[in-house]
Amino acid sequence: MSAAGEVKSVVSDPRLVEERRRQIILAAVELFSKEGYHTTTIQQIARRAGTSTGLIYQYFGDKEDVLFLTLKLVIDSYENEIPFRLDGVVHPVERLCTALSAYCGVVDRLRDATVLAYRSTMSLRAERRALIKEGETRTNRLIEACVRDCTTGGFMRPVAEHLLAYQYVMFAHSWALKHWSYRERYALDEYVEEGIQLLVDPFLTAKGRLALASKRARDEVPGADLPVD
Amino acid sequence: MSAAGEVKSVVSDPRLVEERRRQIILAAVELFSKEGYHTTTIQQIARRAGTSTGLIYQYFGDKEDVLFLTLKLVIDSYENEIPFRLDGVVHPVERLCTALSAYCGVVDRLRDATVLAYRSTMSLRAERRALIKEGETRTNRLIEACVRDCTTGGFMRPVAEHLLAYQYVMFAHSWALKHWSYRERYALDEYVEEGIQLLVDPFLTAKGRLALASKRARDEVPGADLPVD
DNA sequence: ATCTGTAATGAACGATCGTTCAGCCATTAT
DNA sequence: ATAATGGCTGAACGATCGTTCATTACAGAT
Numbered sequence: 001m002s003a004a005g006e007v008k009s010v011v012s013d014p015r016l017v018e019e020r021r022r023q024i025i026l027a028a029v030e031l032f033s034k035e036g037y038h039t040t041t042i043q044q045i046a047r048r049a050g051t052s053t054g055l056i057y058q059y060f061g062d063k064e065d066v067l068f069l070t071l072k073l074v075i076d077s078y079e080n081e082i083p084f085r086l087d088g089v090v091h092p093v094e095r096l097c098t099a100l101s102a103y104c105g106v107v108d109r110l111r112d113a114t115v116l117a118y119r120s121t122m123s124l125r126a127e128r129r130a131l132i133k134e135g136e137t138r139t140n141r142l143i144e145a146c147v148r149d150c151t152t153g154g155f156m157r158p159v160a161e162h163l164l165a166y167q168y169v170m171f172a173h174s175w176a177l178k179h180w181s182y183r184e185r186y187a188l189d190e191y192v193e194e195g196i197q198l199l200v201d202p203f204l205t206a207k208g209r210l211a212l213a214s215k216r217a218r219d220e221v222p223g224a225d226l227p228v229d
Numbered sequence: 230m231s232a233a234g235e236v237k238s239v240v241s242d243p244r245l246v247e248e249r250r251r252q253i254i255l256a257a258v259e260l261f262s263k264e265g266y267h268t269t270t271i272q273q274i275a276r277r278a279g280t281s282t283g284l285i286y287q288y289f290g291d292k293e294d295v296l297f298l299t300l301k302l303v304i305d306s307y308e309n310e311i312p313f314r315l316d317g318v319v320h321p322v323e324r325l326c327t328a329l330s331a332y333c334g335v336v337d338r339l340r341d342a343t344v345l346a347y348r349s350t351m352s353l354r355a356e357r358r359a360l361i362k363e364g365e366t367r368t369n370r371l372i373e374a375c376v377r378d379c380t381t382g383g384f385m386r387p388v389a390e391h392l393l394a395y396q397y398v399m400f401a402h403s404w405a406l407k408h409w410s411y412r413e414r415y416a417l418d419e420y421v422e423e424g425i426q427l428l429v430d431p432f433l434t435a436k437g438r439l440a441l442a443s444k445r446a447r448d449e450v451p452g453a454d455l456p457v458d
Numbered sequence: 459a460t461c462t463g464t465a466a467t468g469a470a471c472g473a474t475c476g477t478t479c480a481g482c483c484a485t486t487a488t
Numbered sequence: 489a490t491a492a493t494g495g496c497t498g499a500a501c502g503a504t505c506g507t508t509c510a511t512t513a514c515a516g517a518t
Contacts, residue, residue, distance in 0.1 A: 011465065036351060038267035041505060043468095052467045054508080063506065118406075119348045122265060133409075140410075160423050162414065166407065167427065170399045177347075178395065180362075185391065194389050198396065202431035240495065270475055272498095281497045283478080292476065 004127035007069060008061040020059050024049050025073060028066050033112035037067055037120045067120060068128050074113045075135035081106045082142060092149040093156075093211040096200060099146050101192045103139075103172035108188050114176035143168050155208030164203070171195050233356035236298060237290040249288050253278050254302060257295050262341035266296055266349045296349060297357050303342045304364035310335045311371060321378040322385075322440040325429060328375050330421045332368075332401035337417050343405035372397050384437030393432070400424050 009017050027049035031040040042063060046053045060066050085102035089095050107114050121132050144165035150156035175182060175191060182191060196212075204212060238246050256278035260269040271292060275282045289295050314331035318324050336343050350361050373394035379385035404411065404420060411420060425441075433441060 013464085016465085036267075038265075039352075042507080043505075046468095053506090054467055055465085057507070058465070119351065122348065123268075137410075160427065163423050164427060166403065166410075167396070167400070170403055171396070174395065174399055181366075181395075194392050198389065198393060242494090245495085271477080272475075275498095282476090283497055284495085286477070287495075 004125075005131055007065045010058045017059060020051075020055070021069060024051070024056055024059060024066065025070050028070050029073075029113050029116065032067065032070065032120065033116045037116075037123050064124060064128075068124055070113070071117050071121060071124070071132055072135075074110055074117050075132055075139070077106050077110055078103070078139045079135060082139065091211055091215070092146070092153045093200075093204065093208050094215050096146040096150055097196055097212070097215065099143055100168050100172065100195060100200070103143070103168070104175050104188065104192050104195070107172050107176050111176045111179060114173065118173075118177065140165060140169055150204075150208065155205055155211060156203045157205055159203050164199070167199055168195075171199060233354075234360055236294045239287045246288060249280075249284070250298060253280070253285055253288060253295065254299050257299050258302075258342050258345065261296065261299060261349065262345045266345075266352050293353060293357075297353055299342065300346050300350060300353070300361055301364075303339055303346050304361055304368070306335050306339055307332070307368045308364060311368065320440055320444075321375070321382045322429075322433065322437050323444050325372075325375040325379055326425055326441070326444065328372055329397050329401065329424060329429070332372070332397070333404050333417065333421050333424070336401050336404050340405045340408060343402065347402075347406065369394060369398055379433075379437065384434055384440060385432045386434055388432050393428070396428055397424075400428060 009021075011017055011020070024045065027045050028040075031044055031048060035044075042056055043053050045066070046056055049056075056066070060069075082099055082102045085098055085105075086095055089098050117132070121129055124132065144161055147156070147159070147161045147165050147168075151158055151161065175188070186194065201209070201212065238250075240246055240249070253274065256274050257269075260273055260277060264273075271285055272282050274295065275285055278285075285295070289298075311328055311331045314327055314334075315324055318327050346361070350358055353361065373390055376385070376388070376390045376394050376397075380387055380390065404417070415423065430438070430441065
């Protein structure tokens with residue numbers, strides 16, 4: 001695992017490595033997203049990053065390494081940001097809605113890179129492709145756990161949890177994949193709201209729907225149902 | 230429009246053109262899907278198709294032409310097969326379920342090519358990319374019309390039709406995109422059935438649910454509710 | 459001031475691959 | 489029998505681009 005996940009660097013100073021790689025990856029995301037992985041050249045990346053071509057080979061073993069760290073940035077963002085937003089949220093229905101909202105939020109922030117992941121993961125060698133897929137699977141399981149907590153808690157009627165979880169994932173990804181179509185119809189938060197209407201609400205029990213309503217009330221006028229003094 | 234959609238051929242006999250292109254495209258789908266567009270070479274396509282490299286340039290202007298006709302085959306299949314399966318089906322709820330089933334069916338038949346479409350459409354020049362996108366949009370509108378017929382007929386409660394239609398599209402596409410995960414869990418018809426449970430059933434009115442139940446009864450034992458003599 | 463090691467450069471190399479084209483075969487017309 | 493036509497071949501060309509490496513720049517140590 002560590003062998004496939006490691007990226008060789010000639011430079012020893014870890015701080016410098018992190019900074020330079022960040023600089024190069026930022027340029028790479030932009031170019032890979034716009035032009036595609038195979039059609040953007042190392043020279044283009046270097047120019048955009050404001051460095052020389054040779055420098056890239058000081059911080060990456062080869063071109064594929066640049067792609068790998070670019071995609072890893074995306075799935076790491078998923079894996080970090082969603083749990084972060086879930087932190088402190090306890091009610092299962094709220095957790096599910098928050099997870100969906102968080103997922104759509106990261107996708108929105110990394111829209112180009114998300115599309116890039118769809119298009120270019122297969123340009124990685126098999127071991128690394130597997131690493132990326134594992135990361136996605138972990139996030140899927142996180143969503144699935146949210147669904148299960150809703151059903152076992154009696155907030156949601158029994159459903160095909162695995163499949164429903166995937167619908168949430170696809171719903172979030174679609175915000176990037178079909179953005180050319182959604183852009184002119186919905187803002188991000190409207191999109192999330194409609195998603196809850198379509199993919200959460202119908203499966204809630206009366207008890208679950210109550211919880212959702214109280215969350216909505218709280219979101220609308222924060223602190224309105226708390227005594228103000 | 231016709232300029233971007235045309236593919237130049239040196240050979241004049243139309244029957245031969247169709248046959249050869251078919252032969253080459255079949256090889257191309259396989260290789261593009263497995264190795265990616267940019268990494269498969271014309272020589273590989275030629276070898277797999279059992280011809281010479283030069284022959285490909287008798288029937289296609291350049292490599293991009295091969296990709297274009299490959300992707301066009303996919304979206305044309307969508308546009309033909311779904312209406313074909315809908316032919317003769319009159320009840321709105323049945324039409325919607327049939328459309329979803331048909332869509333999943335084509336995706337299953339062209340699984341690799343569907344994934345290829347996601348990955349490689351952007352390798353086409355802008356005009357052609359637009360043509361492909363138009364084809365997808367037409368299919369989307371077809372699904373959306375099925376949804377609208379359900380709502381206006383009172384078989385489905387009011388919903389965000391555009392968005393729900395997209396969920397159906399994504400559900401069908403997911404069969405290809407996430408096949409590595411679904412394969413070991415569902416057969417195709419189970420997948421479609423679960424899809425209806427998840428994305429159709431919850432939005433049906435009592436009237437609509439009745440129609441679905443009667444369709445199911447008919448599918449289970451064909452002709453069972455007809456007098457047999 | 460000199461030395462040493464680390465970081466950065468970018469011209470040049472070599473391999474790959476899309477594309478061409480001069481010639482080959484087979485079939486039909488003269 | 490010969491010519492003409494149309495389809496087919498695959499070696500060779502040329503351009504592109506990932507990668508290397510000899511060289512320079514610079515900072516800190518001696």
